[in-house]
Amino acid sequence: MSLSKDWAPPGETESDLWLERSNLDGMMLGCVAYGILFVLIVQALQSLWRKPRTGRRSWWLIIYVICILILATVGAGTNIKFIEMTYIDYRNYPGGPNAFTFDLYGTPINVADFTAFVLVNWLTDGMMVYRFSMIWNFKPFMIVFPILIFLGSVSMSISLLIGISSPGVGFWSASAARFTIAYWSLTLSLNVILTTLIVGRLWFMRRQMHSLFGKEYTRTYTSIMAMLIESASIVTVFDFIFVVSYARNSNVQNVVLPALGIGQAIGPMLIILRVANGRAWNKDTAAGTRTATGLTWNASGRKNASNTVVPLSELGNKSFGTHNTGSVTKTEGGFNSPSEYDLRAKTTAAAAEEAV
Structure with missing residues (x-):
């Protein structure tokens, strides 16, 4: 039996259907990101729980990983629930699923979803700022600017959360758009700056090692720099695509936003795995x-x-x-x-x- 276009939802245009597809595709892509993050979290917890050589467990890292797990799970679960409400529970909402999404974006279940992803972003950016500060020996002239950017992104995200939870505002209103673009632009800038400066310092140390001991002992730097660039580039690319698509009001934003909300924790989780395995920069270093x-x-x-x-x-x-x-x-x-x-x-x- 061949499929017929007459079976499509009545009264919906191709653009309406594309918008609905983008929401469903985004949810599925977010689930894939959650699966990757979940595997990394389990590995990190296993490594952190094993008694290290020093005889002390890093409890603050264990708590940090558990918090990421809880927030990511809440974010993924509430996102799925909101999609169910949109396409199943309230399918006959006046105007269809798209109208439901626009009119009721500030419903508590969806605000919880958005809040969980914002909190994940705070934790991941905070971890990157801390690791950057440690690598640069906590030099004030190096860490002040990244901290200011981080605080700016936090303030913008709080304003955004207040905006989308207010009745009649929504995620795509003019007031929310200003905070949204500012928030993700600051987060994008922070990740690019921190990754560049960290890789730059490692490159400098690699050159010093090469001049003293030869190529054999510089391979570690190359692998670390590659890991940093690859893990940071994932978030940076998704962040950039979202900012551009959101500013242009493209449906692509719906595809990348759920994956961005969860996947932003993948890079820091890779770093924690190195910490748990005793291969990360510590205070002595x-x-x-x-x-x-x-x-x-x-x-x-x-x-x-x-x-x-x-x-x-x-x-x-x-x-x-x-x-x-x-x-x-x-x-x-x-x-x-x-x-x-x-x-x-x-x-x-x-x-x-x-x-x-």
Whole structure:
């Protein structure tokens, strides 16, 4: 049996049907993003719950991941419920599903959906600002501007939430549009700036490592930079598509918005996985030192287990100063054996892997 256009909903044009399709497609794409995020969250919680070598669990990270899970689940669930209300429960609303969406966008279930996604955005942007500050050693002149952008996006999102929850305003009104474009533009700018500055610092450290130890110990930087660029580009591309389509009042906005609301947490979750596996930048690294257990050689050429302290802040210098590693004292600019040099390189490379 062939399909007939006569079976289409009566009184709806092709543009009306495209609008309805975009809402359904957006919900499905948001579910895909939720599935990816859920898998990453489960992996992160498993890694964080395992007792680390230090004997202490990072409870604040566990709570952070659980909060992301709760908010993402609430956002995805309420979005599905609003779609059910639009196309099933209140299908005969005067004007059809599209009129229901425009007139009742501020219904509590949909406001809860939007609020959950905004809170996820606060947590993910806040995490990125914190990691950026740590990588740049909390230098005030570097972190003030990103913090101001973050606070600006928070204030714009609060104004947007107040606007869409007010009767008769809606998401597509002129007043809400100003806050919407400002909010997502600030979020987009923040992600681009932070990713660029983080990758720039890693690139600089990679060059210093290359000049000291050669290509073998710079691969970590390349993989980290690739991960950052790839994870940030996902959110950046979706964010850019949404801002442009929303400003042009295109139905594409309905396709990308649910996925953007959930998928924005994927990048920070990848970072937390590195933290949970002991491969992320910590306070010791930010302060410029890293302690690692390894093998050194004493004066007689025998191996000794000891702790090697490598000051990353001195990567730009050809000399490391004097560092005592048990029975061997490293003098400025010198190593007692090629194996010691190789150990120092490996230890410094391990510290480099701490970079997000």
